[in-house]
Amino acid sequence: MDSVELEIAMKRKGISYEKLSEIIGISRSAFYRKMKGQSEFTQGEIQRIVDALELDSPMGIFFAAKVS
Numbered sequence: 275m276d277s278v279e280l281e282i283a284m285k286r287k288g289i290s291y292e293k294l295s296e297i298i299g300i301s302r303s304a305f306y307r308k309m310k311g312q313s314e315f316t317q318g319e320i321q322r323i324v325d326a327l328e329l330d331s332p333m334g335i336f337f338a339a340k341v342s
Contacts, residue, residue, distance in 0.1 A: 277309045279335045283327045298322040 284294060295305035298319045307313050315323070315336065324332050 275308075275311065275315065276335050277311070280309070280323075283329060283335065287327050289326065294323065294326060297326045 284290070289297075291305055291309070292302055295302050298305075299322070300308075300319065304313070308315050308319075320332050320336050323329070329335070
């Protein structure tokens with residue numbers, strides 16, 4: 275997950291960490307852990323984030339290609 279890109283999308287929409295965690299139905303502490311990569315967003319949470327931020331696709335934020 276690209277937390278920087280997610281933060282940029284949040285800023286564009288004027289949505290704070292607290293508000294987005296409320297929208298997707300998780301605690302702030304759980305949201306922070308997910309943003310730091312300590313746990314992953316579920317498919318349902320990703321869809322709610324995409325809807326809330328009006329993203330065209332979750333690919334660039336949540337499913338970045340790994341290149342070796």
